[in-house]
Amino acid sequence: MLNSILSKAETDGVLAVSDMRYLLELTDDADLKALFAAAYAVKRQYVGTKAFFRGIIEFSNICRKDCYYCGIRKSNGDVRRFDMEPEEIIDAAVWAHGNDYGSIVLQSGERCDAAFVDRIESVLLRIRERTNGDLGITLSLGEQERETYRRWFAAGAHRYLLRIETTSPILYAKLHPEDHRLDARLTCLEDLRKVGYQVGTGVMIGLPSQTVDDLIEDILFFLANDIDMIGMGPYIVHQDTPLASEVETFDERHQLLMGLKMIAVTRLVLRDVNIAATTALQALDHQGREAGLQAGANIIMPNVTDTKYRAAYQLYDNKPCTDENSSMCKGCLNRRITLIGESIGFGEWGDSPHYHRRMNHGATAAG
Ligand code: SAH
Ligand code: SF4
Numbered sequence: 001m002l003n004s005i006l007s008k009a010e011t012d013g014v015l016a017v018s019d020m021r022y023l024l025e026l027t028d029d030a031d032l033k034a035l036f037a038a039a040y041a042v043k044r045q046y047v048g049t050k051a052f053f054r055g056i057i058e059f060s061n062i063c064r065k066d067c068y069y070c071g072i073r074k075s076n077g078d079v080r081r082f083d084m085e086p087e088e089i090i091d092a093a094v095w096a097h098g099n100d101y102g103s104i105v106l107q108s109g110e111r112c113d114a115a116f117v118d119r120i121e122s123v124l125l126r127i128r129e130r131t132n133g134d135l136g137i138t139l140s141l142g143e144q145e146r147e148t149y150r151r152w153f154a155a156g157a158h159r160y161l162l163r164i165e166t167t168s169p170i171l172y173a174k175l176h177p178e179d180h181r182l183d184a185r186l187t188c189l190e191d192l193r194k195v196g197y198q199v200g201t202g203v204m205i206g207l208p209s210q211t212v213d214d215l216i217e218d219i220l221f222f223l224a225n226d227i228d229m230i231g232m233g234p235y236i237v238h239q240d241t242p243l244a245s246e247v248e249t250f251d252e253r254h255q256l257l258m259g260l261k262m263i264a265v266t267r268l269v270l271r272d273v274n275i276a277a278t279t280a281l282q283a284l285d286h287q288g289r290e291a292g293l294q295a296g297a298n299i300i301m302p303n304v305t306d307t308k309y310r311a312a313y314q315l316y317d318n319k320p321c322t323d324e325n326s327s328m329c330k331g332c333l334n335r336r337i338t339l340i341g342e343s344i345g346f347g348e349w350g351d352s353p354h355y356h357r358r359m360n361h362g363a364t365a366a367g
Helices: 002-012 017-024 029-046 086-098 114-130 146-154 169-175 182-195 212-224 242-246 252-270 279-284 288-294 326-339 353-365
Strands: 050-060 103-108 136-140 159-161 198-201 274-277
Touching: 002 017, 002 029, 002 252, 017 212, 017 252, 029 252, 050 086, 050 326, 086 103, 086 114, 086 326, 103 114, 103 159, 114 136, 114 146, 146 182, 169 182, 182 198, 212 252, 252 274, 252 279, 252 288, 274 288, 279 288, 288 326
Parallel strands: 050 103, 103 136, 136 159, 159 198
Antiparallel strands: none
C-alpha cells in the first residue's frame, strides 16, 4: 500500500484524499523513512537540494490582535513590549546582506496605523538603497489594506507570508476572538496576489481538536490557491495564553512528527513551491530544522534580530536561539546543513520556482 502510494506520488503528484490520510497517519519508523525519502526525491527534482536562507528580523512584539494561541497577543500583560528603531532594522538587514544571505523576512505583531505603514515603507526604501536592491525581502506583517500592500510592494518587498492558520472555519473560530475573521484573511491573500507578491501561507499543525482531515483540507487549500511558498509548523503551547488550558498533555514527539509529515505530503502534492523548515520544529528538537529539510523543505529562516530583543518575541514557550547572536546562528546552521549533505544558496534570492512557472504561464496565456 505505502509503496504504491509513494510511487504514484513521485511520478505524477496525484494523491487521493485517502492516500494523504494514510500518509499523515503513518507512525512506523521504516514507513516514515520511506515517506520522507519520497518527498526528498520530489524536492530534488523540482527545487533542488540547495537550502535558501531568509534572515528573519522580528522587529516588534506590539500587536493589536488577540489570537488565543500566541504569546505576544495584546492581552498578555506579562510581555515586555519592544519596537526596534528603523536604524536597528536596517542594520540587521545590512548584516544579512553582508553575510551573503540572499533574502530577509521582516516580521512583527500586527499594526495598521498610518505611522507604522509609513515607517515600514521608509525602512524598505532605505534597505533597498543600502543593499543596491540585492536583498530579497519578504514581509510577514499580518492583515493590511490592499493599498498598504501596494505601497510596501512598490517600496521593494516582493514576497509576503500570511498564514491562514487553519482552513477549518470551526477551528478558526475556536482559536480567535470573533472579530478576527477567516474571510478577511482570505481577502488579504487575494489582495497580495493581485498586487504581485509571491504569496506564502501556512497553518499550525497539531492544534487542539484539529483532525487529520482538517490538515488535508489545508493542503488542498494550498493547491487550489496556487500558493508559491509554505511556512507552516507545529503548534507549541505558550503557558500564558487561553489555548494552553485546552491542551492536556503536550506531546513534543507527536507534534514534531506531524510537522514533518505535513512537510512531506505537501511537497509530494505541491512539488515546485518553497517550503520552510520553521523554527517551531527546532523548538521541539535540536535537529528539527534539518529533519524538515530531509522531509522536503528547502528554506531556513535564521534569526538575525539583535540578541537583546529575542527573548521578548516569544510566540510560544522554549523558543530556541534567544541567547545566541546572528554570527553564532550562521556558523551553527552552516555546519548543520553541510552535515546532511546539502549546500546553502548564499547570495541568491531562491525564489519559488512555482512563482516563475505561474508568471510564465500567465504571460503565455495572455498571448
Ligand atoms: N502577526 C503576524 C506575524 C507574526 S505571528 C501574523 O500573525 O501573521 C507569525 C506566526 O506565528 C503566526 O502566523 C502563527 O502561525 C505563528 N504562531 C503564533 N503562536 C504560535 C504558537 N503558539 N505555536 C506555533 N506557532 C505560533
Ligand atoms: Fe499578533 Fe500574529 Fe500573534 Fe496573532 S499570531 S497575536 S496577529 S503576533
